[in-house]
Every structure is written in structure tokens, then in C-alpha cells.
Amino acid sequence: MVAEMFADGVGRVDFVSGVVRIELVSLEPAESGQGKMEVRQRIAMPVDGFLHSLNTMGDLVNKLVEAGVLKRNEQNAPTAKK
Template sequence: MSDEIYADGVGEITITGSIVRIDFVSLSPEERDQNNNPKAVFRQRVIMPVDAFANSMDLLQKALNGLVEAGAIRRVADMPKAPVAEIGREAASAVNASPNFN
């Protein structure tokens, strides 16, 4: 059986030479910021060569386009006066505030 890691988002992407490091974060159940919101804390890092990162970005873009075409999400640019991408009613009632979908 393979290990699975849940992440609420990408915290940081660092490129050093030909290596890309992607840090995944999750909202902490214990740690809070000054507004009493859960803090994003480091969970896992993926390290890959630049060419593998470029290929994965192409695959992620295709997946995003499929979600848009299916109506599961809408791009921020397509939404008048909306600050975040909205998830389709049939997918969920939550809002995706990830800056990765801008």
C-alpha cells in the first residue's frame, strides 16, 4: 500500500539550479495566527528536476482545464467581481481560495 498525504495547498515553490522543491501545507488544528485562523504548516516536500516540474505543470493545467470545462470550478478571471474561484454546486459548497488558480 502506498502512503497518501493530504495537503490544503502549496506553501512555497523553490527553484535552485535544476532542482524544484514544492512544499505542501495543511491547516493546523492547534496553531493559530493573530486573527485566530488556522495557520498553514509544512507537511511534505516534493523535490524534482526542472524538466519533470515543467511536465507536471502541463499535466496540472490539463486537469484544471478539465475541471473548468466540467463546470466544477470557474476561473477567477471569468467571474465578475469575485475574489476567489468558486467550486460548482454539485462538487461542493466551499470556496477555493488558493492563489494557485488565479
């Protein structure tokens, strides 16, 4: 069985001593109604693994665009100054 972790997002990404460290954060509710993001887990991986994961996530983004789940932002081409 594979352990599963839920995170609301990525809080911080650092590169220290040749290792990429990614903090996974989740919203922690507060009595005031203003929750705050708290670190739940940290992933540490070598640069090669990090770059491979970026490529894998990019492939997923492309599949989500093809499926119509996401739309790419159309960036306006910069206009030349005269």
C-alpha cells in the first residue's frame, strides 16, 4: 500500500547543498475564521529528480489542456516602440 498525503499547495521551494526541498502546505482553520497555511510535509530530492518531476507535471498540464479542463493564458505579443 502506498501512503497518501493531501496538501492544499506548495509553500516554499529551496535549493540547499545540492538538494531541492519543497514544503507542502495545508490550510489550518482558526477560530477567527482566518485560517493560515501550515507546513505538513517536506519533499527533498536531487536536482535531476526535481527536473524530471517538472517535466512530468508539464506533461499533465498539456493533457489537462487537451481535455478542456484547463485553458492556457494567451499572452499578448509585446509591441515594438517607434
